[in-house]
Amino acid sequence: MQIFCFDMMLMRLCAKRKTGPGFLVHDSHLFDGVDGRQVAKALEVGAKTADDLGFQYIVTMNSDDAFKETSQNFDLNPYILSTRLTDATEDGGLFGIRFG
Numbered sequence: 001m002q003i004f005c006f007d008m009m010l011m012r013l014c015a016k017r018k019t020g021p022g023f024l025v026h027d028s029h030l031f032d033g034v035d036g037r038q039v040a041k042a043l044e045v046g047a048k049t050a051d052d053l054g055f056q057y058i059v060t061m062n063s064d065d066a067f068k069e070t071s072q073n074f075d076l077n078p079y080i081l082s083t084r085l086t087d088a089t090e091d092g093g094l095f096g097i098r099f100g
Contacts, residue, residue: 003030004042008049015053023056028065036068044074 007024014020026046031039043059050057067076 001034001038001042004046008045011049011053011055015055020055022054023058024050025058025060028059028061031061031065039065040069040071040074040076043076043079044071047074047079 004026007026011020011024024046031042046057046059063080070076
């Protein structure tokens with residue numbers, strides 16, 4: 001959670017100075033071992049900060065991890081992109097590439 005807070009602080013500085021890439025990406029590894037309530041709050045803070053400062057906040061995470069805990073003040077569903085990776089069909093794979 002220290003890295004999450006540090007990254008949000010950097011995004012605030014970038015917004016104030018009108019610099020930076022305009023996006024922040026976090027992988028699910030950032031939230032490994034973190035209590036579900038803290039993950040839910042971090043996603044809420046990330047979405048609000050991104051909306052307030054005008055940057056894109058991207059989190060890659062399994063849906064079962066994203067919904068371990070919920071917040072009464074924040075609905076995560078509008079932020080979910082239903083991208084699914086599968087190799088069950090010929091057009092599946094990652095970026096059109098089949099592995100294995």
